[in-house]
Amino acid sequence: MTPPFPPTRMPQTSERTVDVAIVGGGIVGLATALRLCHSPGTTVAVLEAEPRLATHQTGHNSGVVHSGLYYRPGSLKARLCTEGREALIRFCEAEGIACDRCGKVVAATRPEEMPALEILERRGTANGLEGLRRLTPEGVRALEPHVAALAGLRVEESAILDYGEVCEAFARIVRRAGHAIRTDARVTAIHRETGRLVLETTSGEVKARTLVNCAGLHSDRVARLAGVDPGLRILPFRGEYYELVPERQHLVNHLVYPVPDLAFPFLGVHFTRRIRGGVEAGPNAVLAFRREGYSRFSVSLPDLVGYLAFPGFWRMARKHWRMGAREMARSFSKALFVRALRGLVPEIRPEDVLRAQAGVRAQALAPDGALVDDFRIVEGDRTMHVLNAPSPAATASLAIGRVIASRAACAFGLPAPEPAAWDAPVVGER
Numbered sequence: 001m002t003p004p005f006p007p008t009r010m011p012q013t014s015e016r017t018v019d020v021a022i023v024g025g026g027i028v029g030l031a032t033a034l035r036l037c038h039s040p041g042t043t044v045a046v047l048e049a050e051p052r053l054a055t056h057q058t059g060h061n062s063g064v065v066h067s068g069l070y071y072r073p074g075s076l077k078a079r080l081c082t083e084g085r086e087a088l089i090r091f092c093e094a095e096g097i098a099c100d101r102c103g104k105v106v107a108a109t110r111p112e113e114m115p116a117l118e119i120l121e122r123r124g125t126a127n128g129l130e131g132l133r134r135l136t137p138e139g140v141r142a143l144e145p146h147v148a149a150l151a152g153l154r155v156e157e158s159a160i161l162d163y164g165e166v167c168e169a170f171a172r173i174v175r176r177a178g179h180a181i182r183t184d185a186r187v188t189a190i191h192r193e194t195g196r197l198v199l200e201t202t203s204g205e206v207k208a209r210t211l212v213n214c215a216g217l218h219s220d221r222v223a224r225l226a227g228v229d230p231g232l233r234i235l236p237f238r239g240e241y242y243e244l245v246p247e248r249q250h251l252v253n254h255l256v257y258p259v260p261d262l263a264f265p266f267l268g269v270h271f272t273r274r275i276r277g278g279v280e281a282g283p284n285a286v287l288a289f290r291r292e293g294y295s296r297f298s299v300s301l302p303d304l305v306g307y308l309a310f311p312g313f314w315r316m317a318r319k320h321w322r323m324g325a326r327e328m329a330r331s332f333s334k335a336l337f338v339r340a341l342r343g344l345v346p347e348i349r350p351e352d353v354l355r356a357q358a359g360v361r362a363q364a365l366a367p368d369g370a371l372v373d374d375f376r377i378v379e380g381d382r383t384m385h386v387l388n389a390p391s392p393a394a395t396a397s398l399a400i401g402r403v404i405a406s407r408a409a410c411a412f413g414l415p416a417p418e419p420a421a422w423d424a425p426v427v428g429e430r
Contacts, residue, residue, distance in 0.1 A: 017196050018043040018180070019414060021208035023187050023222050025053040027061075027163055027394050028386060029214035030170035031401035037177045038417040039405060044179040045206055046171075047199065049186035049218070054167040056292065057216055058394060060359030062241075062272045062280055064255060065089065065159035066392035067104065070267065073126035076375040081392045082127055084399030085157065090422035091398065092161060095169045098275055103131070104158035104255040107140055107149035109343050113259040114151065120259065121153055131156020146251045146345050158255055160275045163394050182206075187215075190225045197226075197382060210412045212404055213385040217291040217362040220387060228380035230387050232372060233310040236291045236303075237266075237361045239283025240331055242341075242353035244271075249279045251345050251352075258344060264323070265363065265373050265390065269340045281341050281353055285361070286327040294358045296331055315369025364388035377404065379411055398422070 020036055022029045025048025036044050050056075065085055071078035092099040108117040124132045135143070135152035143154065171181055182203055189200040190211070199206040215222040223230040244251065257270040266285040273279050287307075290300030307313045317324070330336045334350060341348045364372035364387055375396075376388040384404060393400060405417040 017207040017209060018045045019208070020044045020210050020212055020408065021197070021199055021206055022046045022212045022214060023199075024048065024214035024216055024219075025050075025171075025181065025183065026056060026214065026216055027054060027058040027167050027170070027397045028216075028389050028400055029212075030054070030167050030174065031397035032212055032214060032404045033174045033179060033181075033401075034170045035398070035401035035405040035417050035420075036408070036414075037174060037179065038420055039409065039415040040418070042414055044174070045208065046174065046179070046181040047185040047187060047201055047206060048181070048183045049202075049215075051183050053171055053181070053183065054164055056360065057362060057390075058163050058167055060294075060357055061163045061394050063160045063162055063275055064272060064395075065099070065161060066395040067124070067129055067155045067157040068127040068392075069104075069106070069120055069124040069129060069132070069153070069155055070260065071123065071127065071392075072373070073123060075373075077373075077392060077396070078123075078127045080375065080396040080399040080403065084392075084396035087398040087420075087422050088166070088395060089159065091169070092166065094422055097161060097165050097169060099159055099161040100275055101157070101159040102254050102273060104155040104257060105135070105140060105144050105147065106153040106155065106257045106259060107144075107147050107344055108151045108259045109149055111150065116259045116262055117151060117153065119262060124153070124155065129155065129157055144253055144256055146347055147256055148344070148346050160255070160273060162275050187222060187225065190227075209382065210408060210414070211383045212408065213383065214389075216389070217360065219362065219385060220364075223378070223380070223385045223387065226380060226383045226385070228378065228383060228385060230378065230385065232364045232366050232376075232387060233306070233312060234291070234387075235307065235313070235363050235365045236288040236293055237285045237363050238288040238293055238296075238331075238358055239285055239361060240358045241280045241282035241356040242334075242337065243356040244279040244281060245352055245354060248348075248352040251347060252279050256344055264320075265371055267391075269337070271341075271344065280356060281348075282337070282356075283359065284327050284330045284337065286331045287324060288360055291360070293360060310365070310367075312365045312367045312369045316365060316371065319369055361390050363390055375400065377407070379407070382412060384408060384411070
């Protein structure tokens with residue numbers, strides 16, 4: 001496929017300076033690079049710490065394209081999820097990437113969940129969901145015969161795909177445009193020279209006029225390296241999954257979610273059909289003991305000291321220790337995990353599920369102990385930092401990249417990005 005923009009040449013030596021260095025080769029960093037490919041004459045270098053792109057949050061993603069149901073109307077999450085969802089689906093269609101608009105059922109299983117279900121319905125309507133409809137118990141059973149619910153919502157605009165395949169396509173286009181993507185390039189120091197930044201990495205020095213920090217689990221650390229106080233701390237929350245054994249996958253037809261506790265930025269254990277087959281069940285949300293803590297027994301003393309030294313951690317712990325204890329117990333007890341799944345599908349038995357992958361969510365924590373709910377993008381001197389981009393960041397990635405590229409054009413004097421063929425209409429921003 002011919003690129004929709006003229007190719008540019010990437011400076012090949014450390015003595016040359018790129019316009020933008022992007023720290024982080026996950027889906028947000030790659031989407032930002034893709035957007036900057038549409039800024040005429042702009043040169044970009046993506047720096048990824050790991051040997052492969054999309055290793056962490058993106059590589060462990062369940063593959064859901066979120067509709068925008070959950071997010072507070074007017075928030076960045078709501079606006080960028082709606083815009084990004086349509087842009088992502090158009091991109092996948094253009095690149096031949098499989099995407100199944102399978103839809104979602106949100107099921108209220110207890111009377112006390114009904115008020116939150118009504119809030120979700122109002123949010124979905126305010127966020128422009130066109131296929132949203134309320135379901136009676138009979139309506140839920142018609143779509144999901146094995147789900148027990150008092151009421152529900154049918155969300156037509158949810159989909160599933162493979163985000164790893166999306167990242168491969170992003171990276172392929174960025175490279176084809178002449179830009180650099182370096183792996184094994186962990187940023188260890190940042191200092192300033194006249195008119196540019198010098199990034200010391202484990203694969204050599206990179207000079208850039210501006211920096212965009214999309215480092216996910218390490219975004220607060222990179223911000224501090226760049227001389228910016230992020231005003232928050234990244235906490236890693238591990239989400240552990242089970243998968244249904246093949247002979248029991250018929251119990252779920254679509255995506256099936258509970259009504260979440262709206263006080264937390266987590267959606268509760270749910271059932272997710274995968275684009276390449278199979279059904280995942282989960283995740284829980286347990287504090288990991290290291291930033292890349294994919295195992296229950298993975299511990300980093302420096303990471304733990306960093307949590308404990310942050311006043312917001314103790315304020316969060318005092319407020320939410322009961323929830324944390326429940327999630328930790330469910331992490332170690334398959335019986336408790338299955339009990340949570342049976343709240344949606346009573347027929348689930350312990351032998352119906354096997355342990356599957358775990359992912360780690362980079363969740364920003366404020367000094368007052370609040371779990372930051374919305375996306376947060378902070379500008380510094382010739383730098384821009386994406387400091388909170390959990391779910392639905394993968395869904396919203398192209399929209400987040402567009403916002404970053406547009407802000408960079410204004411703040412750093414870069415050329416304004418031109419529209420892409422897969423762009424969806426832009427939702428108003430603050």
